[in-house]
Structure formats: C-alpha cells, structure tokens
Amino acid sequence: MRNDSLLIDDIDQHIVSCLIADARSSYREIGETVALSAPAVKRRVDRLVNEGVITSFTARVDPGSLGWHTQAFVSVTFRGNVSPARMREVLTPIPEVVAAYTVSGGSDLLVHIRAADMAHFEEALERLRTVDGIGKTESTIVLSTLLDRPTPIDRSHRDGTADGRVGVPVR
Amino acid sequence: MRNDSLLIDDIDQHIVSCLIADARSSYREIGETVALSAPAVKRRVDRLVNEGVITSFTARVDPGSLGWHTQAFVSVTFRGNVSPARMREVLTPIPEVVAAYTVSGGSDLLVHIRAADMAHFEEALERLRTVDGIGKTESTIVLSTLLDRPTPIDRSHRDGTADGRVGVPVR
DNA sequence: GATGAAACACTCACTGT
DNA sequence: ACAGTGAGTGTTTCATC
Numbered sequence: 554m555r556n557d558s559l560l561i562d563d564i565d566q567h568i569v570s571c572l573i574a575d576a577r578s579s580y581r582e583i584g585e586t587v588a589l590s591a592p593a594v595k596r597r598v599d600r601l602v603n604e605g606v607i608t609s610f611t612a613r614v615d616p617g618s619l620g621w622h623t624q625a626f627v628s629v630t631f632r633g634n635v636s637p638a639r640m641r642e643v644l645t646p647i648p649e650v651v652a653a654y655t656v657s658g659g660s661d662l663l664v665h666i667r668a669a670d671m672a673h674f675e676e677a678l679e680r681l682r683t684v685d686g687i688g689k690t691e692s693t694i695v696l697s698t699l700l701d702r703p704t705p706i707d708r709s710h711r712d713g714t715a716d717g718r719v720g721v722p723v724r
Numbered sequence: 725m726r727n728d729s730l731l732i733d734d735i736d737q738h739i740v741s742c743l744i745a746d747a748r749s750s751y752r753e754i755g756e757t758v759a760l761s762a763p764a765v766k767r768r769v770d771r772l773v774n775e776g777v778i779t780s781f782t783a784r785v786d787p788g789s790l791g792w793h794t795q796a797f798v799s800v801t802f803r804g805n806v807s808p809a810r811m812r813e814v815l816t817p818i819p820e821v822v823a824a825y826t827v828s829g830g831s832d833l834l835v836h837i838r839a840a841d842m843a844h845f846e847e848a849l850e851r852l853r854t855v856d857g858i859g860k861t862e863s864t865i866v867l868s869t870l871l872d873r874p875t876p877i878d879r880s881h882r883d884g885t886a887d888g889r890v891g892v893p894v895r
Numbered sequence: 896g897a898t899g900a901a902a903c904a905c906t907c908a909c910t911g912t
Numbered sequence: 913a914c915a916g917t918g919a920g921t922g923t924t925t926c927a928t929c
Contacts, residue, residue, distance in 0.1 A: 572783035576747040579923060593896050606789040612743035616875040618777040626834060641870045653870040667875050699812045699824040704787040704838050750904060764915055
C-alpha cells in the first residue's frame with residue numbers, strides 16, 4: 554500500500570458508495586444513511602471532488618437504446634516507438650474509441666471501440682489503422698455484455714486498517 | 725438500423741448529454757440549455773429512465789484514489805458448453821470482475837478485472853480460474869489507462885433522419 | 896459537525912395549445 | 913400528447929455556534 558496519502562474514513566467510503574448507487578440522491582438522504590447532517594455530507598462530497606476521489610457525476614446510458622449496437626476490443630501493436638501521450642492525442646478525436654489502455658504482453662495497446670453497426674465499426678477501425686505509428690491490429694468482436702459495473706470501493710477484506718482508514722495517494 | 729423503435733428527439737439527446745456531463749445538474753439548469761421548463765425536463769428524464777435509455781445516475785471515482793492500482797483483461801476459453809447466463813451468475817459474486825463480455829474469435833470471454841495490486845490480482849485470477857467450465861485463461865496486464873469515456877450519443881453523422889429523430893429499439 | 900434561515904429546486908395538479 | 917404556470921414542500925447552502 555502506498556503511504557503518500559490523505560485519509561479517507563468509513564463515512565467517506567459510505568458516502569461514495571451512496572453516490573455511485575445514485576448520483577442524484579440528496580445530501581439529506583445520504584446524511585440519513587451515514588448519520589450526518591446534510592451540510593456535513595456536502596462538505597465531505599466537495600472535499601472528495603476536490604481531492605479527485607470522485608471524478609464526475611454522470612448518467613449511464615444503454616448504448617443499444619441510442620443505436621450503438623456493436624463493440625469490439627482491438628489489440629494494437631506499434632510500429633517503432635510511440636509515446637502514450639501521443640497515442641492519447643491521436644485517439645481522442647476518434648469518437649468511436651471509448652477506452653484505451655497501454656498493456657504488457659503480445660501487443661502495446663488495447664482499444665475499446667463502440668459503433669452503431671459492423672459497417673460503422675469497420676469504418677472506425679480503418680480510421681484507427683491509418684493512425685501514424687500503428688502497425689498490426691487484431692479485433693475481438695463483442696457478442697454480448699455480461700457484466701459492466703463500477704470499481705468496488707470496499708477493500709476492507711484486504712488492507713483496511715483497524716480504524717477503518719485506507720491510504721490514498723496524493724495526485 | 726432497427727425499426728421496432730420508440731423515438732428520441734434532439735431535445736432528449738441534448739438532455740442526455742447534459743446528464744452525462746453532470747448528473748447532478750438541476751432540471752431548471754438543463755431546462756435553460758434546452759429551452760424547456762423544469763417540469764418538462766423532469767417529465768422527459770423520467771420517461772428516458774423508464775424506457776431504459778438512461779440506466780442509472782452514478783458517481784465516477786478514481787480507482788487509484790481508492791487504492792485499486794492494478795487492472796487486467798483476461799481472455800477466457802471455456803471447457804465445453806457454458807451458457808452466458810450461467811457465466812454471468814458465477815462472475816457476479818467476484819467483486820474484482822468489473823466487466824465481462826462474450827466475444828468471437830480465439831477465446832469465449834473477455835473479463836476486465838480490477839485489483840488493489842498484483843498480489844490481489846493473482847488471488848482474483850485464481851478464483852476466476854477455479855470457476856467451473858473455465859478452461860484456459862490468458863491475462864493482459866494494463867500499464868495505464870489512456871482514455872476512458874462514455875459512449876458518444878450523437879450518431880447524426882451516420883443515421884439521424886432529417887427531422888432529427890433516431891430509432892430506438894424497444895427492450 | 897449541528898443548527899437555523901434564506902434562496903433555490905422539485906414535484907404536483909391544473910391549464911392551455 | 914406535450915409544454916407552461918403556480919403553489920406547497922423539500923433541499924441546498926450559507927453564516928454561526
């Protein structure tokens with residue numbers, strides 16, 4: 554565990570899980586479940602946002618409902634040396650790229666692509682393949698999403714300390 | 725494009741993008757940007773939630789801030805026939821599994837795993853490998869997340885119709 | 896961290912188009 | 913069917929303790 558850390562207590566974790574479950578719940582409602590007044594909850598939430606623990610509040614949508622019926626993971630191998638920063642720069646303008654990770658192993662990059670249909674995916678893949686520095690690509694088409702959920706927040710079974718605090722790296 | 729559909733107009737799309745940008749913004753605020761009264765916005769949001777277009781409102785957290793420093797994608801090959809429903813059932817209780825997709829190609833399943841560190845990942849992988857029906861696994865360790873963003877909602881460059889409506893499949 | 900008060904937002908029934 | 917209005921209630925957000 555890292556020790557260049559601020560401290561997040563049980564109440565903070567509880568507040569965060571409330572907000573993950575429903576980002577629109579009121580401070581008073583959250584306050585009831587964590588036994589705190591609404592202003593106290595607001596101060597903690599503001600602090601969690603400022604510290605970067607909470608990065609945003611967002612609506613999750615069903616991609617299929619909006620017409621995005623196809624997704625794939627594309628393994629990319631670079632031709633020569635490409636910096637991650639540069640790769641992020643060239644991937645950001647491609648709206649079909651919803652996630653990208655540098656990886657270890659057989660390839661250099663794993664790209665998650667969403668598209669309306671196969672034709673749209675093929676078009677997006679072609680745009681990806683013409684990006685400078687990209688060599689081989691290998692696509693894995695997603696047939697169905699079995700599970701898709703937020704990061705769990707409770708690590709107490711692993712490294713929570715006796716007083717319920719966990720280490721948090723300063724950014 | 726599917727045609728067993730309800731209709732979502734430009735205003736709905738605009739409302740959805742407002743909520744993706746900030747799930748805690750007020751109906752009045754959204755109403756200002758889409759030129760509608762707060763009750764009208766609420767009615768549309770309620771409808772979008774009931775239709776399943778908006779699946780939830782959630783807080784996004786920085787996994788690193790909560791101590792989850794490791795992630796990997798695991799390609800799984802089944803031993804014999806396993807139903808997707810059964811696979812979902814056995815994966816759901818493993819908290820480290822944050823996403824899982826059935827895929828076409830070399831393997832049957834792609835599993836996204838998050839863990840505190842490598843030791844924790846190894847432990848979660850071991851739990852995954854002992855799941856009945858799972859044969860070979862191949863792990864790809866994530867070095868860094870380059871990009872991670874919601875599905876775009878604007879498909880107008882592809883199949884929006886002249887009146888700005890897009891088809892939406894009934895679930 | 897709690898309280899109290901003022902400003903603001905939510906939510907309903909109702910009306911109009 | 914869908915948008916606006918007004919009123920009552922609940923919520924946010926301060927300053928203060």
